[in-house]
Amino acid sequence: MKLYIDWNVLNGIKNGRFQEFEEIIRQSEKFVIVYSTSHISDIASSYSDEKENPNIQSDLEFLAEITDCMCVFNNGKDIVLQQNEPFHIFENEIESKNLTEDFSFNNIFSVLDDNGENAEMIAPLKTMMQSFPLDNIFKEAFENPQSAEIMDSMFPGLKDNPTFEGLFNAMGKMLENLNEKEGYKDLKTPFKHLNVNQGKLTNPNNNPFDVLNDAYKKLGIKESPLQKDYYEKGKNAPIWFDDITSAYISLDMHGFHSDEVKVTETKKKTFKNTTQDSFHTAFASTCDFYITNDKKNYQKAKAIFKDKNIFTHVLKADEFINFYKENLEKVDFIASWNKFEQIAKSGKFYDISDKNNPDDLNQVHFSTFNYFGYFNRIYLFNSDEDKNSISFMFGKELPTNCLGVFYKEIKEMVKIIVDYLGTDSNDKGYFDESEIDENNHWNGRIWDFEKIQYRLVQDKRYFQFYYELNINNQNN
Numbered sequence: 063m064k065l066y067i068d069w070n071v072l073n074g075i076k077n078g079r080f081q082e083f084e085e086i087i088r089q090s091e092k093f094v095i096v097y098s099t100s101h102i103s104d105i106a107s108s109y110s111d112e113k114e115n116p117n118i119q120s121d122l123e124f125l126a127e128i129t130d131c132m133c134v135f136n137n138g139k140d141i142v143l144q145q146n147e148p149f150h151i152f153e154n155e156i157e158s159k160n161l162t163e164d165f166s167f168n169n170i171f172s173v174l175d176d177n178g179e180n181a182e183m184i185a186p187l188k189t190m191m192q193s194f195p196l197d198n199i200f201k202e203a204f205e206n207p208q209s210a211e212i213m214d215s216m217f218p219g220l221k222d223n224p225t226f227e228g229l230f231n232a233m234g235k236m237l238e239n240l241n242e243k244e245g246y247k248d249l250k251t252p253f254k255h256l257n258v259n260q261g262k263l264t265n266p267n268n269n270p271f272d273v274l275n276d277a278y279k280k281l282g283i284k285e286s287p288l289q290k291d292y293y294e295k296g297k298n299a300p301i302w303f304d305d306i307t308s309a310y311i312s313l314d315m316h317g318f319h320s321d322e323v324k325v326t327e328t329k330k331k332t333f334k335n336t337t338q339d340s341f342h343t344a345f346a347s348t349c350d351f352y353i354t355n356d357k358k359n360y361q362k363a364k365a366i367f368k369d370k371n372i373f374t375h376v377l378k379a380d381e382f383i384n385f386y387k388e389n390l391e392k393v394d395f396i397a398s399w400n401k402f403e404q405i406a407k408s409g410k411f412y413d414i415s416d417k418n419n420p421d422d423l424n425q426v427h428f429s430t431f432n433y434f435g436y437f438n439r440i441y442l443f444n445s446d447e448d449k450n451s452i453s454f455m456f457g458k459e460l461p462t463n464c465l466g467v468f469y470k471e472i473k474e475m476v477k478i479i480v481d482y483l484g485t486d487s488n489d490k491g492y493f494d495e496s497e498i499d500e501n502n503h504w505n506g507r508i509w510d511f512e513k514i515q516y517r518l519v520q521d522k523r524y525f526q527f528y529y530e531l532n533i534n535n536q537n538n
Contacts, residue, residue: 063092063093063094063350063351063390063432063436063471064093064094064095064096064348064349064350064351064461064471065087065093065094065095065096065349065350065351065353066096066098066134066342066345066346066348066349066351066352066353066374067087067095067352067353067354068342068352068353068354068355068356068359069101069104069105070354070355070356071083071353071354071355071379072097072101072124072125072128073121074355075128076120076121076124080379082383083379083380083382083383086382086383086386091473091474091477092390092435092474094130094132094468094470094471095128095129095130095132096129096132096133096134096143096345096348096349097125097129097132097133097134097148098133098134098135098341098342098345099133099135099136099151099155099341100338100339100341100342100345101125101148101342102148102151102152102155103155103334103338103341104338105118105121105122105125105152106118106152106155106156107330107334109156118152122148122149122152125148126147126148126149130145131145131146131147131148132144132145133145133146133148133151134345134348134349134465135151136298136299136303138298138299139298139299140299140300141299141300141303141344141345141348141463141465142465143348143465143466217229242325242330242332243325243332245332245333246323246332246333246336247323249315249333250315250317250320250323253315253316253317254317256274256277256278256281256316257277258273258274258277258316258317260317263316263317263318264318264319264361269365269368269369270313270316270318270365271288271309271313271365271369274288274316274318275288288309288312288316295308300463302344302347302462302463303344303463305370306340306343306344306347306366306370306372307337307340307341307343307344309366309369309370310336310339310340310343310344310362310363310366311336311337311340313362313365313366314336314358314362318361318362318365319357319358319361319362320358321335321336321339321358339356339359339362342354342359343359343362343363343366346363346374346376347367347372347374347461347462347463348374348461348463348464348465349374349461350374350375350461351374351375351377351382352374352375352376352377353377353378353379353382354376354378355378355379360376360378363376364376370462371462372461372462372463373459373460373461373462374461374462385430388430388431389430389431389432390432390435393432393433393434393435393478394478394481394482395434395478395479395481395482395483396482398433398434398478401431401433402433402440402454402456405427405429405440406442406454410427411425411426411427411440411442412425412426412427412428413425414426415443422443422444423442423443423444423452424441424442424443425441425442425443426439426440426441426442427439427440427441427442428459433456433527434456434475434478434479434527435474435475435478436458436471436472436474436475436525437456437457437458437475437527438458438459439456439457439458439459440454440455440456440457441453441454441455441457442454442455443455451530451531452530452531453528453529453530453531454528454529454530455526455527455528455529456526456527456528456529457524457526458524458525460523460524464523466523467523467524467525469493469495469498469504472493472525473492473493475525476492476493476507476518477492477493479507479516479518479527480492483509483516484509486507486508486509487508487509487510488507488508490507503520504520505520506518506519506520513531514529514530514531515528515530515531516528516529516530517530
């Protein structure tokens with residue numbers, strides 16, 4: 063099971079809180095804890111060139127230790143999961159931070175010609191771009207009463223200097239206002255004119271996206287801004303990643319459990335916090351669980367995952383403890399098999415068979431309990447060749463944006479089965495990574511008995527456990 067845990071909870075563990083939660087997640091045979099570049103941004107937010115940063119080194123060391131350096135990140139095209147040292151990512155974060163702190167037309171060209179060797183080539187380009195006019199779309203947006211207020215908030219000064227120089231400088235001011243000051247408040251202001259009933263918007267029985275779309279329709283706006291793409295999705299990240307982050311920021315801007323915007327000498331809550339939380343939420347969709355104690359992040363993540371049918375559990379730390387005790391703690395073979403027999407006798411299966419073939423049996427049971435510490439689906443079907451042959455297949459609904467399954471995740475599950483059934487028909491016992499071939503394929507296991515057969519197989523990135531029996535043999 064992959065866990066994505068927000069930094070507030072991880073930092074709490076580091077400082078001696080969440081002890082019961084820590085004891086559970088520290089079971090490396092059961093859980094893989096993943097961090098992302100957004101965790102590094104959270105840690106780097108307290109960094110300063112002007113003072114010592116004693117906590118950052120220990121924060122990075124703790125993050126590396128508890129996650130075994132397993133990092134999910136955006137490489138500019140795809141979201142990938144691999145081992146990566148937090149220290150290296152932190153260094154890149156600081157370099158990027160230094161560049162964006164003075165994002166202006168002159169500074170960009172200073173970076174392009176850092177050593178002064180390309181001055182003759184860069185100077186004419188700089189002169190040309192200084193006065194090069196922008197597309198009319200910007201002019202029209204400033205002249206349109208419906209968008210002028212937002213444009214002034216987003217691009218301060220651009221209206222008076224509609225050139226590439228003006229655009230770079232406006233973007234620099236916008237980034238400073240949003241990420242370092244309280245400019246996000248101004249960006250939210252126009253959306254207050256919707257006059258959305260907050261009780262209706264935050265009612266857990268309502269879909270907040272539907273509530274907001276209805277509010278726009280009442281204003282005569284047929285195409286809600288929630289449904290528009292303001293940038294080319296999929297250009298610098300997978301479309302699914304952009305969809306989640308865009309939905310997250312839209313909910314926050316429209317008042318759904320909005321983040322506080324406040325900058326003081328001791329605390330800085332700006333747009334950057336919201337964007338990083340949107341990234342956390344998107345990264346978390348690659349894992350089985352997203353654990354966050356941030357109440358507003360929790361609500362937005364749950365709403366988005368529900369709306370987009372994303373199969374990742376969003377839980378607070380104490381909720382995860384309860385989930386674990388009910389569905390993951392007692393998963394030995396006997397406990398799992400007893401639970402399975404209860405379900406089999408109850409008949410709580412959904413029919414998914416082909417209606418044109420009445421002899422076919424094809425049903426599924428959905429579960430929150432994880433059989434053998436892994437499976438959460440049970441399929442019941444018969445053979446096309448022999449209708450008296452019945453199979454139960456234990457399967458797993460993977461996270462919606464799963465980036466792959468680690469053999470480490472099934473190692474404990476194999477142990478549970480071997481401890482009860484013994485070595486398989488080929489006299490193999492506990493799982494060993496040497497069983498994986500050069501194509502990253504695993505042949506699985508078979509246990510043959512007189513009237514029944516158990517099979518543990520790999521099908522691409524899925525793992526399944528079959529319990530097969532013949533009805534006629536069972537009646538003999």
